[in-house]
Structure formats: C-alpha cells, structure tokens
Amino acid sequence: MAWTFLIIAGICEVAGVIFMKLATEKKTWGPRLxxxxxxxxxxxxxxxxxxxxxxxxxxxxxxxxxxxxxALIGIVLFKESADWRRLLFLSCILFGAVGLKLLS
Structure with a gap:
C-alpha cells in the first residue's frame, strides 16, 4: 500500500501545482482552497x-x-516549452524514480 499512497501523494502534489498556477491567474478563492x-x-x-x-x-x-x-502538465495545458533538452532531463527524473523503486 505504501507505493499506492506515494502515487496518490504525487498526483495530489501535481494537482496542487495546477491550482497554484490558476490561483495566480484568477485571483479567486476557489483555486486557492x-x-x-x-x-x-x-x-x-x-x-x-x-x-x-x-x-x-x-x-x-x-x-x-x-x-x-x-512540467508535463505545463507543456500540455499551459503551452510551456517542449524543447528536447527539457524532455531529456524530465526523462532522467523518471528513470531515477524507477531506479529507486527497483531498489526498494
């Protein structure tokens, strides 16, 4: 269950960042809450x-x-740069996460 909890935590963190972006743009209480x-x-x-x-x-x-x-949500939803170097380093993060999972 620990890995499931960790994935849920990560997804909620991404959602929190999305709402942080929306809170800075809309200045309403909904995204802040x-x-x-x-x-x-x-x-x-x-x-x-x-x-x-x-x-x-x-x-x-x-x-x-x-x-x-x-970063991926920023690329998809907010039209941020999808430069190959950015994607390369994002893949390094993902490979590192998979490596840690394999060692745990």
Missing part, C-alpha cells in the same frame, strides 16, 4: 507512505512525480 486541500492530502499520503518506505526514497519519488508531472 483547492491548492491548500491538494497539498494537505499530498502531505498526508506522503506521511502514510513513509511508514513503510525509507524517507529518502519516498521523498525522492514524491518530488519526482511532482516535478515531472507539473
């Missing part, structure tokens, strides 16, 4: 995952999901 809620849920599930996974592994995977997921 969703931002806070998603980060709270993310931290909760990260703490559940850390009960069974090593702290360094859990944190690295969590930040990797958040970083890569947010």
């Amino acid at each position: 969703l931002l806070i809620a998603n980060f709270a849920v993310s931290f909760y599930f990260l703490s559940l995952a850390m009960k069974d996974l090593p702290m360094g592994t859990a944190y690295a995977i969590w930040t990797g999901i958040g970083t890569a997921g947010s």
Whole structure:
C-alpha cells in the first residue's frame, strides 16, 4: 500500500501545482482552497507512505512525480516549452524514480 499512497501523494502534489498556477491567474478563492486541500492530502499520503518506505526514497519519488508531472502538465495545458533538452532531463527524473523503486 505504501507505493499506492506515494502515487496518490504525487498526483495530489501535481494537482496542487495546477491550482497554484490558476490561483495566480484568477485571483479567486476557489483555486486557492483547492491548492491548500491538494497539498494537505499530498502531505498526508506522503506521511502514510513513509511508514513503510525509507524517507529518502519516498521523498525522492514524491518530488519526482511532482516535478515531472507539473512540467508535463505545463507543456500540455499551459503551452510551456517542449524543447528536447527539457524532455531529456524530465526523462532522467523518471528513470531515477524507477531506479529507486527497483531498489526498494
């Protein structure tokens, strides 16, 4: 279950970043509340995952999901740059996360 909790935590972190972007653009309370809620849920599930996974592994995977997921969402939804170098380094994050999973 720890890996499931960690994936949920990462997805909620990505959602929190999306709502952070929307909160800066729209200046309304809806995105701000969703931002806070998603980060709270993310931290909760990260703490559940850390009960069974090593702290360094859990944190690295969590930040990797958040970083890569947010960058990909930025490319798809917010028309950010999809330069090949950016995609190369995002793939490095993903390969590192997979490597940590294989070692845990």
